[in-house]
Amino acid sequence: MLAAAAGFVAVLSLVPVARLLAEAVAPGGRPDLTLAAEVLASRATWIATWHSVKTAVLGTAISIALGTGFALLVGLTDARGKAALTFLFLMPLMIPPQISALAFAQLGGPASPLLRTLGIAPRLGTPNRFFSEGGIVLVLGIQHAPLVFLALRAALRSLPAEEIEAARASGASPRFALRTIVLPLMTPALAAGAALAFVSAIGNFGIPAFLGIPAGYTVLPTLIYQRLASFGPAIIAETAVLSVLIGVLAAFGFAVQAAVLRRRDFRLAGTARRAGGFALGLWRLPTEMLAWGTLALILVAPLAALVATALVPAYGVKLGPGTATLHNFAEVLFRQDATVRAFRNSFALAGGAALVLMLVAVPFAYLVVWRRGRLARVLNAAAELPYALPGIVLGIAMILLFIRPLPFAGVSLYNTIWIIFLAYLARFLILCIRPVTGALEQVDRALEEAARMTGARLPFRLLTVVLPILAPAAAAGGLLVFMTAFNELTVSALLWSAGNETLGVVVFNLEDAGLSVLAAAVSVVSVAVTVALMLLASLFGKRLPPGVIPWRA
Amino acid sequence: MSSIRIENLTKRFGASTVLDDVSLEIGQGEFLALLGPSGCGKTTLLRLVAGFETPSAGRILFDGVPVAGEGWDVPPEARNVAIVFQSYALWPHMTVAENVGYPLRVRGVKGAARTERVAEALAAVELPGFEARRPAELSGGQRQRVALARCLAMDPAVVLLDEPLANLDVHLRASMEDIFKRFHARTGATMVYITHDQAEAMALADRIAVMDRGRIVQLDPPAKLHAEPQSERVARFIGEGRVADCRVVACENGAARIVLFGHEASVRAGAETSRIGKGRLCLRPGDLAVGEHGFEARVVSSRFAGSHAVVTVEPLADPEVRLAVIHPVPLAAGASVRVRVADGWLLPAEAAVPAEAAA
Amino acid sequence: MSSIRIENLTKRFGASTVLDDVSLEIGQGEFLALLGPSGCGKTTLLRLVAGFETPSAGRILFDGVPVAGEGWDVPPEARNVAIVFQSYALWPHMTVAENVGYPLRVRGVKGAARTERVAEALAAVELPGFEARRPAELSGGQRQRVALARCLAMDPAVVLLDEPLANLDVHLRASMEDIFKRFHARTGATMVYITHDQAEAMALADRIAVMDRGRIVQLDPPAKLHAEPQSERVARFIGEGRVADCRVVACENGAARIVLFGHEASVRAGAETSRIGKGRLCLRPGDLAVGEHGFEARVVSSRFAGSHAVVTVEPLADPEVRLAVIHPVPLAAGASVRVRVADGWLLPAEAAVPAEAAA
Amino acid sequence: AVAQGSKLVLYTSQPNEDAQATVDAFKAAHPDVDVQWVRDGTTKIMAKLQAEFAGGNPQPDVLLIADSVTMEGLKRDGRLQPYTEADTTGFAPTLYDKEKTYFSTKLITTGFMANTAAEGAPASWKDLAKPEFQGQVTMPSPLTSGAALVHVAALAQNPDFGWPYLEALAKNGTTASGGNGAVMKAVAGGEKAYGVIVDYLPIRESTKGSPVKFTFPTEGVSAVTEPVAILKTAKNVDAAKEFVGFLLSEDGQKLAARQGYLPAREGVEPPSGFPPVASIKLLPFDPAKALADEAENKKRFSELFGG
């Protein structure tokens, strides 16, 4: 079982990357390093690398600040409306990065429906503040804050109250205890979330493409895209070289995470009461207002922009009682059967990937954290690669791998939905693994030992003891996978085929064809569907172990 | 140094009442032990005093100032209360030295001063040189001692100890008891000490509060508690006491003549007790002796206890009753012996009824 | 039912050697207690037997079949060994009933049969009706008892207990001890029992192994261990023993005449001991009595212990030595008394040297 | 004369609806051919195709993409097969490859558009570089859009404009990002007042109410011709030829006009909103030279505009 999990991770994470690497050092099958040398000698490469690092680090910092703030608020205090806060805070995940970038850009530009309705839109042609490094950093930060939030939220559930109480009995104020006890104890989760936010930012294409290119600000993924646009036979090799660079950056992030964890010990004893409910006292109302205000800024504003776009007949038309129309929704939902098909496909793909990955993540985490196998630790790092690569590059890797019929089996996955499924598994693997390994770092090993002594074999133990204890983290991971995969744009762009469209493909094609209003309509519907699914989950979540549905107490 | 006053404290978890109208006054600098069966609410009481739980009713005052209940809620960190948790609650991400030094860090003690006081505290719990270890690398008893050292390192007005020596061997216990005594003498802190070891409670405490199912059933200095239990429940709980029916022949000024299983004996009684007739007698193993005189009994079992054996016997006159007797060597089960009553305590009459009802 | 054979077992954590060449044979169905100061390696030994740690050297055999060491490594789940952890290790996500029923679930016991056995086990630890609680809603002692019940519910060949009663009061301890005895009699399982409570060890065990700094220093039945410690260390560790210098006047067939602080007395000695001259004498509180005869001493302190007091005295002849004496009532510090030697044990000569060196 | 139930794989960069309409129309004429088509932006289609080449198993039989420069590149790499017997009546010789490896199917011209709220009224390319339009112009990037690549190449090749003109544009604060869709959004949304763009987007959207207006600059327009080609590795050459033939036929060209594009074949009525084909002035353009300069053009362009 453990071997199967390890094999699964190895195949999914290493094979596509290895195939790309082969292309980088041996374009077209002939070993040739001149191309790699050329790419690495280019100034543009290093500028883009520097920009990538800078935006990713700063963006991650924002994600950490936002995600930690909300997780602590929801996990430890007596603030009201926690369920709603949690629920809403997760929503940026559901909005594809391109669309949030667009929404934020609209917020600041002369076209901003909000600003125009308020009558304070800047003059036509005024440069938009969001088309800048700062804009990229901000949107990256907001987009990936839920990654930090979810990992931390799951971990806070296993924090025993005594750990904090001991600090307060020592005279520590809540703030001091937070700094010296809670946050340090949360390091594994925090590191996991931060690592995710970092690779997500490193590999993100949509946001820097939309906000960076107009400002002449290139990061590695946009550079790769530009290289791809040269159409020449060497593009695959060239992008492969650049992708390796991204891989190195991602590995760097991972190394930081590993270094942070190696120095300390985080295992918590198993039985104590869960911490929580710290009274905010007089600060409660201001804190709540701050939280809701932040939510309004990071969520309501872009969502409103999205909805506004979906409601006008053509892009640029001012939204008003005379212009509002549901025509776009009718068009995408009833006229274009591809949309409905895409919903079905995306749902199946995202749900399937989430399910499979949750099941893989638990034994894999067991292998990495408790067995401490060297191979497993290498794999743990490698699993990050497919996520760090820009989606389009992963798509290329998958094509390279599957364009020919599978050896032995003789069937071809190319042009089937399965190639997208495999690509999703590879890409989102890490989203599930990180929170789960982070959580396992804190589990008292004796809990498993107690199960071993009863004679329970590994699969049974995993199922009955390890999985339920990790359930909140695994669910957080699964949710991350589902929400990101459901709206995923770039991986499937190269891999879809007729009948196998994904939502992202539909949105992108509409956008690409200049039909932004239809694209917005699809996005709105997809957000609505995700919200509906989340609500459905909480309805049926009563039977699940506590913590599995993050927005349930 | 604080005096603690607990007034009509009640604590409910959901439907179950864990503390039931507890009132208690702990003097400034007093050393109070809490004794009671598992699950009777000792830890809960401690947590209320420390401020980790809020009362369902009643209130708590420190030095006459309300800190909890009826709208008051002084946060734990403002109460200057040190606590040693039953579960230790060491911080896994810190070394032993960091764990112990934490209260000092909170108080802004830095550098050499801190290192020194940490070293002192660790030396006191016989763990010198363990500074750099992680809690996960310690044995159970060592963890417990680190938790103790952490508490010693701060300078609290009130110290709450929740079975702080449960995982230590006799010798360490003895030396830790010494440390508590010295600490208490030096700082004059008010100490509340939960233990299930009666000898420990007797050896350390000024007064002992016996709890049972959420109530305090007796509060007395150790010797008095041992010698004069006020109810059958306490009689049974403290000092392996057994209770038997007897007939009181005479009773006056704290001394009584009774007839037990047909044999007459002199026992102690409360100064106000003066009843003649039926009575309940509390008998400790040390009150009885196997010898040539006394009532006839049969040996049920013998338990070896190092320097002596505790022999359980059933009087032939009433085989329902089991009594424990100390004897230098174990006796064979089934043997017939004679048991003499050297001492005993006639339980106050009124106490017998509620104890019976509650059982 | 398994016999356990431990051969030259060594366990190192990094640089520190926690178990040092331990050899030990535990018979099938034997009840062995492990006694020893905190941190001496008891838990580690248990974890090696259970299979949670791998030996650094040496090996372990169950019924003559190697299970650990020298390339063997039977996983814990295949050893049929039940263990009660010092830290309980209850599963927070399961109710009490699920925790206790887990071993049965592993064995495929279902439905009513399982419910029934869970209820039985819970009744045995006096927690009936707690089925639906979560571990977080239990008191410390209740948690410990759930861990016990879980262990009782499985049907192990070997039961390892790591201070299973540390958080229980005297009465629960007594009834749990009874449960162990009955469980042992019924299942015939081999039991290894760590405790820091000597009385408990003496009451329960067939043999007691005394450990000290990673080694087994004596392995004997309780009475023998108490009466005839083989080294000064054991003498001091068991039964509050004190050791004093004496002069041996005569020694033959297990009886010796000695002179202690100028007074002659008869004590026990090993059958082979026959040395005359300097000797070391082990004295327990019960071996001495305060009275009209014997050597002169000064009372240092008195500790009240319920039915009696333990009085610490220093002989005028050698004020360095502290001796403990049992006395019915506490004595005032500083008082002059006479102490008579009623019994004692002359330590074997050879043992004295390594103990001294090791100290 | 194609085998019953044969399969034709088409990769195209046409917008979704157009691609669907094209395929539907072809299928109506050839019900026996099962057309499987994949649509994406030119860059992605080409990335996918290049990956398929690298993997040794290219899928499509027919390629229908925006610009001839890309086709030139494929021809140079030996990926295309000639269709010598194709019927090219009504097509100007500049509209198909001399070796008959690819054929233009329509004319998509690049001019510029203005937001109706904009105050100024530029009429020529040169106007866009004037100071009064500073910071108000956006254009598609040749790195994203094939049409833009052709447009930049056409300007660069033209001695009247050349790189000095593009430099002036850059200096004037013109931005270049994404494709024509992005330009459409920027201008329709009012981010920018003016945008260089292909004709059909603003013409079509303005009929729906979008606040934009398209201008054919006085110096002339560049044009991409959405060429179609058969791959050398095509598995179903017969059906592929049928498909190419259909696109070039009068029916096929009328379809293009119905979709809102200028047909390439003479004598087919242009769609409403367009001036007559004859009145549209084209900037001269040499696809082979454009291909030769492609890398250079892109590099210089990114140096100027970043995108």
Ligand SMILES: Nc1ncnc2c1ncn2[C@@H]1O[C@H](COP(=O)(O)OP(=O)(O)OP(=O)(O)O)[C@@H](O)[C@H]1O
């Ligand atoms: N992981 C570890 N790394 C380093 N040292 C360890 C580790 N685990 C235990 N030790 C040390 O090994 C020694 C023996 O530990 P063990 O837990 O066996 O003691 P013990 O006899 O059970 O003590 P106690 O009665 O206090 O529970 C202790 O000194 C402890 O500090």
Ligand SMILES: Nc1ncnc2c1ncn2[C@@H]1O[C@H](COP(=O)(O)OP(=O)(O)OP(=O)(O)O)[C@@H](O)[C@H]1O
């Ligand atoms: N969170 C909770 N919810 C419900 N019941 C609880 C909760 N915490 C404690 N209890 C119950 O309250 C009672 C008192 O618990 P407490 O921990 O105070 O006992 P204790 O006297 O310290 O016992 P022990 O000696 O076993 O530690 C117990 O019966 C326990 O089961």
Ligand SMILES: [Mg+2]
């Ligand atoms: Mg307790």
Ligand SMILES: [Mg+2]
């Ligand atoms: Mg231990």
